[in-house]
Ligand SMILES: O=P([O-])(O)O[C@H]1O[C@H](COP(=O)(O)O)[C@@H](O)[C@H](O)[C@H]1O
């Protein structure tokens with residue numbers, strides 16, 4: 001589209017779009033001569049990112065709207081018909097969350113599939129994301145769609161796509177589907193009125209929800225084995241989880257949790273949080289104050305589409321410890337390994353998966369316990385597909401995780417699941433309570449068994465009291481301008497203009513010893529091909545390893561562009577024999593990353 005005159009793009013939009021609101025948006029921008037905004041909206045087409053299509057709900061090819069949903073569904077349907085056997089009758093599973101437009105887009109997607117003769121398994125009512133992969137597997141469907149923007153701001157919405165293996169799509173399907181979308185741009189139907197009445201549209205939502213909950217209950221010990229002395233507060237962050245979680249608690253035999261009333265019901269306006277992302281600082285404030293009022297022991301939280309999970313524990317001094325994504329990953333891995341060991345099961349045929357930007361603690365556990373650990377690219381689609389690959393090699397894969405508070409349990413859902421994680425966490429907390437312990441103590445126990453890993457910073461201040469050998473510090477910079485992002489990464493790839501490629505050679509007094517650029521497929525330590533062991537990824541992603549020989553300090557620093565939000569994310573892990581030095585080093589690395597590498601001030605980046 002790069003050479004097409006803007007007027008042609010405007011005319012094409014007005015020719016195809018039948019939604020009066022979005023038509024008017026483009027018309028008004030054209031009438032007022034807002035070329036800049038029209039360029040932003042119409043010059044490029046929205047692409048599959050970390051979790052499908054995701055963007056602002058407004059008119060334009062680069063945004064989320066009716067036309068984009070129809071075109072994406074038509075292209076996906078044609079691609080599935082061409083690549084999946086018996087796709088017509090196996091059908092597509094379609095679910096949606098509670099966001100503005102979500103139900104309408106689920107129906108538009110359903111209409112597109114029905115129009116091409118493909119059966120639709122419509123999950124009716126508001127559902128949670130993990131129900132889609134569960135249903136695909138249960139029904140043997142050909143693919144699945146979930147309309148959600150997960151944790152993004154209220155103005156956004158999205159379109160997650162699952163393949164027949166019930167995992168979100170990766171290459172080559174993402175590129176293949178994109179091509180098919182480009183060949184199916186002419187909308188064939190806008191009619192959603194007949195979808196539900198169609199004989200090819202089935203509704204077994206209640207059975208599927210029951211099966212989904214049974215599956216989760218199957219992950220925990222039978223009723224009656226836990227004490228009930230603990231009080232839990234749960235927040236759904238205005239998302240979809242409460243209905244499902246309350247049922248799961250009851251089926252598991254747990255006493256009901258105390259919901260954060262103001263955030264309990266699905267609300268597309270997300271009125272009490274500016275970002276409904278449980279990873280954001282402050283997102284748990286209301287839950288924590290509710291927990292204080294009720295003298296609760298733990299706070300539990302799911303993200304709005306209920307595929308992610310976070311928790312906090314009240315410490316004896318009254319301070320709340322919010323577990324990081326890596327800490328929860330380590331805790332769940334420990335819980336599963338301990339459980340398998342208590343049953344006398346051999347661990348040699350067990351495998352676990354984590355993304356390459358997650359802590360390496362599970363690798364340390366795997367070495368000591370003798371199970372297999374495999375890392376993969378960022379994004380749960382890679383974790384799910386890696387788990388299936390390992391299963392095909394004969395391993396059982398009871399757990400996988402990513403630092404972005406995503407956890408996968410058992411083999412029936414190869415995706416992260418906030419309800420399953422909440423139930424497993426609650427089971428563990430109750431079990432530990434029976435032995436006079438707590439989840440935080442259990443984490444410390446795991447540190448001393450397997451090594452000392454800890455996320456320990458609040459801003460730049462170390463807050464952990466745990467003795468640390470290896471520490472991580474993750475964060476991000478907000479950047480809304482793609483051109484600035486390109487400029488920043490191009491500069492990093494050409495740091496010394498005389499050398500090609502030439503990445504930075506030092507940071508915070510450490511010497512860079514290895515650069516792996518997964519955006520271009522380059523590993524400085526793998527001559528002569530310089531091919532990295534992980535595949536290349538769309539967007540930017542560069543991993544640096546650095547060391548200070550004299551003080552025996554090491555860091556791994558990964559910088560990447562988010563595929564769901566306008567952010568440059570960084571993931572930093574450091575180790576050395578002197579934990580005090582590591583504690584001082586990490587903020588110094590973050591500071592230099594911001595000021596010198598990313599030139600945050602000059603580029604108008606906002607640190608998160
Ligand atoms: O939004 P969710 O809960 O589906 O989560 C999605 O986005 C997260 C953030 O991705 P990024 O770092 O590219 O922004 C990913 O970690 C996750 O795998 C993906 O499923």
Ligand SMILES: [Mg+2]
Pocket residue numbers: 129150151303304305306307308
């Ligand atoms: Mg989510």
